[in-house]
Structures are given as C-alpha cells and as structure tokens.
Amino acid sequence: MDSPTLFTKLANGLTVHLKEIHTAPLISHWVWYRVGSRNEVPGKTGLSHWVEHLQFKGTPRFPPSVLDKAISREGGVWNAFTYLDWTTYYETLPADRIGLALELEADRMINSVFDPAMVEAERTVILSELEGNENEPLFQLGRAVQQASFQHHPYRNEVIGNREDLLQITLEDLVQHYRQYYVPNNALIAIAGDFRLEEMLQRVREVYESLPAGEIPPRNIPVEPSPSGEKRLEVHGPGETAYIQVAYRALPAAHPDFAVLMVIDSLLSGPASLNMFGGGGISNKTSRLYRALVEKELAVGVGGGVQATIDPFLFEITITLPPVYHPDQTLRAFDEQIVRLMETPVTSKEIQRAIKQARALFAYGSENITNQAFWLGYAEMFDHYDWFVHYLDRLSQVTPMDVQRVAQQVLTPQGRVVGFYLPEGNLPGGAP
Amino acid sequence: MSLARPEILQTLPGPEDITRVELPNGIVVLVRSNFESASVTLSGYLPAGGLFDPPEKLGLAHFTALGLTRGTERHHFQQIFNLLESAGASLGFGASVYNINFGGRALAEDLPLLLSLLAECLRIPRFPQKPIERLRRQILTGIAIRDQDPADRAEMMFDEVLFPNHPFGKPTDGTRHTIARITREDLLAFHRHYFGPRGMTLVIVGAVSAEQVLEEVQRTLGDWQNPLQPAFPEIPAVAPLAQSVRSHIALPGKVQTELVMGTLGPSRLSPDFMPASLGNNILGQFGLMGRIGNVVREQEGLAYEASTSLNAWKDAGTWEVTAGVNPANLQRAIDLILAEIRRFIAEPVSWEELRDSQSHYLGRLPLSLESNAGVAHAILNLERFQLGLDYYKRYPALVESVTPEQILEVARRWLDPERFAIISAGPPME
Numbered sequence: 001m002d003s004p005t006l007f008t009k010l011a012n013g014l015t016v017h018l019k020e021i022h023t024a025p026l027i028s029h030w031v032w033y034r035v036g037s038r039n040e041v042p043g044k045t046g047l048s049h050w051v052e053h054l055q056f057k058g059t060p061r062f063p064p065s066v067l068d069k070a071i072s073r074e075g076g077v078w079n080a081f082t083y084l085d086w087t088t089y090y091e092t093l094p095a096d097r098i099g100l101a102l103e104l105e106a107d108r109m110i111n112s113v114f115d116p117a118m119v120e121a122e123r124t125v126i127l128s129e130l131e132g133n134e135n136e137p138l139f140q141l142g143r144a145v146q147q148a149s150f151q152h153h154p155y156r157n158e159v160i161g162n163r164e165d166l167l168q169i170t171l172e173d174l175v176q177h178y179r180q181y182y183v184p185n186n187a188l189i190a191i192a193g194d195f196r197l198e199e200m201l202q203r204v205r206e207v208y209e210s211l212p213a214g215e216i217p218p219r220n221i222p223v224e225p226s227p228s229g230e231k232r233l234e235v236h237g238p239g240e241t242a243y244i245q246v247a248y249r250a251l252p253a254a255h256p257d258f259a260v261l262m263v264i265d266s267l268l269s270g271p272a273s274l275n276m277f278g279g280g281g282i283s284n285k286t287s288r289l290y291r292a293l294v295e296k297e298l299a300v301g302v303g304g305g306v307q308a309t310i311d312p313f314l315f316e317i318t319i320t321l322p323p324v325y326h327p328d329q330t331l332r333a334f335d336e337q338i339v340r341l342m343e344t345p346v347t348s349k350e351i352q353r354a355i356k357q358a359r360a361l362f363a364y365g366s367e368n369i370t371n372q373a374f375w376l377g378y379a380e381m382f383d384h385y386d387w388f389v390h391y392l393d394r395l396s397q398v399t400p401m402d403v404q405r406v407a408q409q410v411l412t413p414q415g416r417v418v419g420f421y422l423p424e425g426n427l428p429g430g431a432p
Numbered sequence: 433m434s435l436a437r438p439e440i441l442q443t444l445p446g447p448e449d450i451t452r453v454e455l456p457n458g459i460v461v462l463v464r465s466n467f468e469s470a471s472v473t474l475s476g477y478l479p480a481g482g483l484f485d486p487p488e489k490l491g492l493a494h495f496t497a498l499g500l501t502r503g504t505e506r507h508h509f510q511q512i513f514n515l516l517e518s519a520g521a522s523l524g525f526g527a528s529v530y531n532i533n534f535g536g537r538a539l540a541e542d543l544p545l546l547l548s549l550l551a552e553c554l555r556i557p558r559f560p561q562k563p564i565e566r567l568r569r570q571i572l573t574g575i576a577i578r579d580q581d582p583a584d585r586a587e588m589m590f591d592e593v594l595f596p597n598h599p600f601g602k603p604t605d606g607t608r609h610t611i612a613r614i615t616r617e618d619l620l621a622f623h624r625h626y627f628g629p630r631g632m633t634l635v636i637v638g639a640v641s642a643e644q645v646l647e648e649v650q651r652t653l654g655d656w657q658n659p660l661q662p663a664f665p666e667i668p669a670v671a672p673l674a675q676s677v678r679s680h681i682a683l684p685g686k687v688q689t690e691l692v693m694g695t696l697g698p699s700r701l702s703p704d705f706m707p708a709s710l711g712n713n714i715l716g717q718f719g720l721m722g723r724i725g726n727v728v729r730e731q732e733g734l735a736y737e738a739s740t741s742l743n744a745w746k747d748a749g750t751w752e753v754t755a756g757v758n759p760a761n762l763q764r765a766i767d768l769i770l771a772e773i774r775r776f777i778a779e780p781v782s783w784e785e786l787r788d789s790q791s792h793y794l795g796r797l798p799l800s801l802e803s804n805a806g807v808a809h810a811i812l813n814l815e816r817f818q819l820g821l822d823y824y825k826r827y828p829a830l831v832e833s834v835t836p837e838q839i840l841e842v843a844r845r846w847l848d849p850e851r852f853a854i855i856s857a858g859p860p861m862e
Contacts, residue, residue, distance in 0.1 A: 023468040024802045025439065056720065064730065068726075069718065072788070075792050075798075075799065121731075128734070129736040237685055238683065239576070241577050282521070283522055285510070300566075301570065323572060360539050364471055364537065366469075367471060367803045367804060424685065
C-alpha cells in the first residue's frame with residue numbers, strides 16, 4: 001500500500017478519494033451513492049435497482065444514443081451495481097479519456113431523464129431480469145431464506161425487488177427516489193489510476209463542486225428483534241439437484257469481530273474474499289466443511305460467504321447435495337463441524353493459513369486498477385477506507401479464543417434459518 | 433490518422449518483452465515478467481481434448497482433466513490441495529474439444545510449488561478410486577444442473593444442430609450415460625495414450641524472470657517424454673445448414689426462455705475473422721449491445737440480455753445471437769432479431785459505426801492486458817493461433833484496414849437468415 005492517496009470533501013459535501021497508480025495507462029472512476037435496498041420501504045422494493053437502470057437512459061446532454069456509445073468508443077468498460085447499502089457506477093477508461101466519465105457522472109447525478117415510455121420499457125426489462133434469476137434454483141432458495149431471516153429489516157428483500165412491487169412502482173416513485181438520494185452530499189467519488197493527485201482533484205472540482213447539495217431523508221430502519229429460534233423452510237421446484245442453505249445473523253462490517261468472522265468463513269467453507277474484480281478465488285478442498293461433507297459423500301459441493309454491510313446481514317453456507325441425498329444426515333454432519341468450532345479451539349497454524357490466503361487474495365486484487373478504485377469507495381459504504389487499509393493487520397490479530405468466542409456468538413442454532421431446495425424430479429433417498 | 437496512440441502501443445506485450453523457448457521435448461514456454469505485481473499466473477494447454485473421446489464415453493477428456501488433481505504418485509488429494517490452499521494458490525484443469533487446458537495462480541514466491549504440482553499432475557496422476565468416484569458424482573450433479581439450465585440446453589442443441597455428428601456438436605463434459613460408463617482404467621489409459629509434451633504450451637506472467645521460469649520448467653517438465661503420444665487428427669469439414677432449423681426445449685417450472693440463434697462463423701485463422709469480428713461488434717456488442725441490443729432491449733424492452741458473439745476456433749466458428757426473454761415475447765424477439773440481420777446484410781455499416789468499433793478495439797487493449805491473467809490469456813492466443821509475438825504491434829493496422837464493404841461481404845457470406853439455427857429453451861410453449 002504505497003500508492004499516493006488524497007481524501008477530501010468538497011464544499012457541496014461530495015467526498016473525494018483519489019489514488020495514484022502508474023502500472024497501466026488506465027483510470028477507473030467510481031461514484032458511490034449511499035442508497036440501496038436498505039433505504040426502501042414495503043411496497044416499493046426494487047426502487048434503488050430500477051433507478052440504477054434508468055441512469056442509463058440518458059440526460060439532455062448525453063442522450064441514450066450518445067451515452068451508450070461514448071464509453072465503448074474509447075475502449076472503456078462501465079457498469080452499475082445496486083446492493084443492500086449502496087448503488088455504484090463505474091467507468092474504467094484509457095487515462096487520457098477519463099474526462100468522459102467525470103462529465104457523464106456529474107451530469108447524471110442531477111440531470112437524468114425519466115421518460116415515461118422508457119420507464120415502462122425498463123419495467124419489462126427488470127421483470128425479465130427477475131425471471132432470469134427465478135430460473136435458478138439457488139435464487140429461489142436464497143430469496144426464501146433471506147425473507148425468513150428478518151422480520152422487519154429491509155435486508156429481508158432481494159435487491160431486485162418483488163414482482164408485485166415492480167408492477168406497481170410509479171414514475172413519481174422513481175423520480176422522488178432519485179431526487180432524494182442522488183445528491184453530492186450522499187455520494188463519494190473514488191478514482192484510481194494513471195494521473196497526478198492534485199491535477200485530478202482540480203478536474204473533479206471543476207465538474208462536481210457546483211452541483212447543489214440536497215437534504216438526505218432520514219431512514220429509520222425498523223428495529224430487528226434478535227432471532228427467536230431456528231426456522232426451517234422448503235422450496236420446491238424443477239430439477240434433480242437438492243440444496244441446503246444455512247444462514248446465521250452475521251456481524252456488521254464495522255464490528256471489531258468482523259475479521260474473526262472472516263477467519264471462521266475461511267476455515268469452514270474456504271478462503272474468503274470481498275474483491276469484486278481480481279479474477280477468481282482459491283479453492284476450498286481442505287476446508288472443514290468440504291472434508292466433513294463432500295469427502296464423506298454427504299454433499300458434492302459446499303460454499304459460503306459473509307458480506308460487508310452496515311447492519312447485520314447473513315453468514316450463509318450453501319450445500320449441494322448428491323444425486324441420492326439424505327438432507328437430515330447432511331445437516332447433522334454440518335452441525336458437528338459448527339459444534340466443533342464452538343467447543344474446540346482452532347490451532348494458530350490454521351489461522352496463519354487463513355491470513356496467507358487473505359494476503360494472496362489481496363495481492364491478486366491489487367493487480368488491476370479497477371479493483372483498487374472499487375476498494376477506495378466500497379469500504380466507505382459500511383465503515384471507512386481505513387477498514388481496508390488495516391484489514392490484514394486485524395486478521396493477524398485474530399486468536400484461537402477469538403474464533404471460539406465469535407463462533408459461539410454467531411453460529412447458534414437458535415439464531416439461524418435452514419432452507420431446503422427439494423427438486424420435483426428427485427425425492428430424498430431415492431434414485432433419479 | 434491512426435486511432436492507436438504510441439504511448440499505449442509501447443505498453444503492449446511484444447517480441448521485446450515476451451520470451452519464447454521451445455524445449456527439446458517440444459514444450460513451448462512463453463514468459464513475460466511483470467514486477468509491478470506480487471503474483472504469478474500460469475496458463476496453458478496440451479493437445480488431448482474431447483476430440484479423442486470415444487462416442488460412448490463422451491466427457492472422458494474432461495473427466496481425466498478434472499481427475500488430475502485427485503491424487504498423484506507423490507501426493508494424495510488432500511495433500512495436493514493443502515499445498516495449494518495453504519499458499520493461497522490455485523491450480524485447475526479442464527478440457528475443450530482440442531486440448532486439456534490448465535491454469536493457476538500464486539504469489540510469486542510460490543512459483544516453484546505451482547510448477548512442481550503442475551508437472552506432477554500432468555505426468556504421474558493416479559486417479560485413485562475413491563476420489564474418482566466422488567468426482568464422478570460431482571460431474572453427474574453438474575450435468576444434472578446443466579440439463580435443467582435453459583441457457584445451457586439451448587446452447588448445447590445449437591451446437592448439435594450446426595455440427596451434427598461432429599466433435600464440435602458434442603458436449604465436452606459428457607452426458608449422464610457416458611459419464612456413468614467411464615472407468616478408472618479409461619482415465620489411466622487416456623492419460624497414458626494422449627498426454628505428453630509434444631504440442632504443449634505453457635505461459636507464465638508475473639513477478640518472475642524468464643531465467644527463473646525456464647530453470648523451473650526444465651527441472652519439472654524438461655525430461656518428460658511419451659512415445660505413445662499420437663499426432664493430432666484432422667478436424668472434419670463442416671457444411672452450413674441447408675435451411676433454417678427451429679426447435680424448442682420444454683423445461684417445466686422455468687420462468688424465462690433462453691434463445692440462441694445463428695450460423696457457422698469464420699475460423700480464427702480465416703481472413704474473414706477481423707471483418708466479422710468488427711461487424712459482430714456493431715451488430716450486437718458495441719455500447720449497450722449494438723444494433724440487436726438497441727432494438728430488442730432498449731427500444732422494445734423485451735430482454736434483459738440480447739447480444740451477439742463470434743466464437744472462432746482453429747478450424748471453424750459460430751456466429752450467435754443470444755437473448756433471455758419472457759415466453760410471451762419470444763416470437764417477437766426472434767422476428768426482431770431476424771429483421772435486424774436482414775438489415776445488416778442488406779447494406780454496409782456506416783463509416784461512423786465502423787470507426788466507433790475500431791476505436792473500441794484499440795482503446796480496450798490496455799484494459800484487457802492490464803492484469804497478469806489478461807496478458808497470459810493474450811499470449812496463449814498468440815501461440816494457439818500462431819498470430820506471432822508481434823501481433824499486438826500489428827493489431828492497429830489490422831483493425832484499421834477493415835472497410836464497411838468488407839464487413840458486408842463477410843456478413844453476407846456467413847449470415848443467411850434462411851439458414852439459421854433458432855433454438856429456445858424454457859417453459860413449455862402453449
């Protein structure tokens with residue numbers, strides 16, 4: 001971490017994070033808005049994601065026919081993502097073309113067009129995206145588990161929204177959401193790449209500082225009660241492959257024990273990474289769950305993950321069952337590993353191993369400018385950039401007793417949801 | 433005036449920074465150092481792919497490839513993965529029609545480990561019974577999942593229709609019946625008969641010197657020989673469809689229909705490739721997925737994804753349009769796509785469209801060649817298709833020399849809407 005950085009806030013409240021990197025003639029520009037499905041209310045799920053789609057429908061200065069070609073013409077890539085706590089837009093371009101990203105993002109922060117016909121066309125597109133998701137058994141299972149994991153908190157909703165809401169959201173809803181949250185004081189600009197810090201800051205000021213600040217509505221998140229007991233659910237659908245998903249209430253990313261939870265994830269289901277770009281991960285064949293489930297023929301695959309979020313979300317393990325499956329048996333073997341983690345301290349060697357894995361993944365992620373720009377903004381969405389800078393240090397401070405303590409706190413059976421996807425083409429215990 | 437900028441050209445891999453050495457046993461080693469990174473990426477192939485699968489044992493090459501890491505004469509499965517995972521490294525194998533492919537990554541300090549394990553898996557795999565049976569179950573589960581995936585099903589039938597009774601039309605991962613038939617002895621025999629250094633290519637990119645790489649490769653793979661290794665067979669010729677083929681695969685319980693339609697396309701070595709590639713970019717890639725994306729998604733709102741792709745191999749290729757649509761919109765999407773194809777072959781693309789795509793092709797080079805993995809992929813293609821180490825220096829001229837008339841000529845040669853394979857998979861049609 002030796003690249004020069006510059007962090008500041010403009011007069012209109014826009015946060016600016018810059019990092020100078022000269023390994024390739026590229027610059028990656030990210031705009032992060034502190035709005036996601038967490039900011040939605042019942043009856044309006046999917047609003048943030050839909051507004052994101054509409055950001056690609058142009059502004060008076062950048063009509064759609066211009067906007068979609070401008071980035072491609074320069075050989076850049078661009079995309080947008082909406083999640084629980086944030087929405088982000090990025091462009092990675094040859095360094096001498098980054099002005100396009102600056103102008104475009106500053107313009108559509110306040111000037112996006114919400115044409116009624118395009119809004120209706122996009123309703124079909126988003127429903128199509130939802131239907132594509134629904135073709136996947138694991139989406140069906142994940143959605144059901146997520147909904148069952150929260151009573152009130154908007155984290156219970158899939159980011160894309162549910163069909164009933166998507167059918168009734170209005171143009172006015174979309175415009176209002178955009179006006180409320182797409183303001184400079186609710187935004188962060190993160191830029192990494194082949195530039196000089198002071199020069200880039202000047203350019204950012206030129207295009208962004210005149211944008212007017214807005215009043216951000218308070219979001220009173222309903223108080224989510226502690227889980228009151230294990231919940232089990234079944235989802236039935238097409239196919240021949242059964243799955244189990246186990247979800248525990250996780251810790252917010254800013255929590256001092258979050259690094260411990262990442263170590264637990266690595267030990268149970270394999271090396272954990274939060275990189276968005278960086279070309280794949282490390283296999284999990286020596287993880288505890290792989291050895292206990294796959295090697296004992298109780299599963300054909302196992303994976304897991306924890307997300308970095310503002311409020312507690314989920315630590316979830318997904319198990320793919322073999323053609324002839326006995327879900328209760330598999331779940332019992334899974335639970336033996338959870339109990340083992342709670343009752344028997346792990347070795348320091350195992351923790352050192354998780355740290356080396358994290359160091360490798362960190363190095364892989366540093367290989368491209370887009371991922372470095374991603375981190376410049378991402379960590380601010382749930383905590384602070386220092387979270388990222390000191391992540392490996394915090395991992396190196398994790399002790400076997402920490403792992404045991406956090407496992408006892410987070411991985412309680414009373415606090416979890418267990419979901420089963422049972423395929424209509426293959427019943428438990430039987431051959432297909 | 434050239435669209436390429438000299439300061440960008442000089443960052444691209446070329447003869448001055450790629451080291452290429454052919455070992456006495458036939459292995460070609462290519463190395464490009466990148467000391468800006470902390471890691472090293474390994475990538476390569478050897479000519480032992482699905483082409484050699486017996487018809488009743490489709491998926492044998494793929495099964496063999498996946499089985500390589502299940503145990504060797506020196507380390508069993510858990511030991512191999514403990515060595516890799518403890519280092520934060522990865523190593524994997526797969527198969528395509530032509531090749532056994534492999535890839536790996538590690539911190540630069542762990543390159544010797546990565547190469548030792550690569551050599552060990554390639555040379556002395558054991559295919560132990562228990563891990564192999566477990567792997568079979570995993571492959572069968574993957575096939576069961578694949579067979580319920582509308583996009584996979586449509587793509588498989590598309591290939592089958594375009595390449596009947598041809599290696600390109602068969603699933604390289606096999607079927608549930610053929611995988612069930614494969615024995616451990618088949619894996620051992622496949623390895624014994626087809627694996628060897630001749631025709632093998634190995635690319636290493638990262639924070640390592642060429643000298644270090646060559647020393648390690650020579651140590652681990654330099655003395656490898658296999659007198660049984662056969663010559664690579666000729667790929668059968670393919671003929672275009674005589675007329676359009678329309679087929680729907682019903683998958684009850686699915687919500688969305690996946691559509692794949694298209695024709696044969698030029699091979700990578702064909703002079704048609706670059707005009708077709710730029711034409712494809714205009715048709716269904718550029719911006720928000722080109723003309724096709726503009727009509728099907730942006731104007732009509734029928735699909736979340738609608739785009740085209742040109743898939744070019746050594747001996748053949750395909751030119752495809754794919755889309756995910758609501759079943760009620762399927763026929764409309766097909767009609768819109770065919771209308772767009774007809775327009776595409778009726779008159780040349782505009783110079784503006786072509787200039788935009790040419791700019792895109794040149795502008796995207798720094799991004800695609802930024803990471804070690806991106807560079808390794810590019811270098812592997814230089815060798816696979818014998819494009820020459822200087823290809824990226826010549827690339828601007830190759831791209832800029834294409835004209836709208838050439839694109840039209842090539843599009844007419846390959847895209848005949850009356851001879852399209854049109855395959856959909858999803859909810860049963862009413």
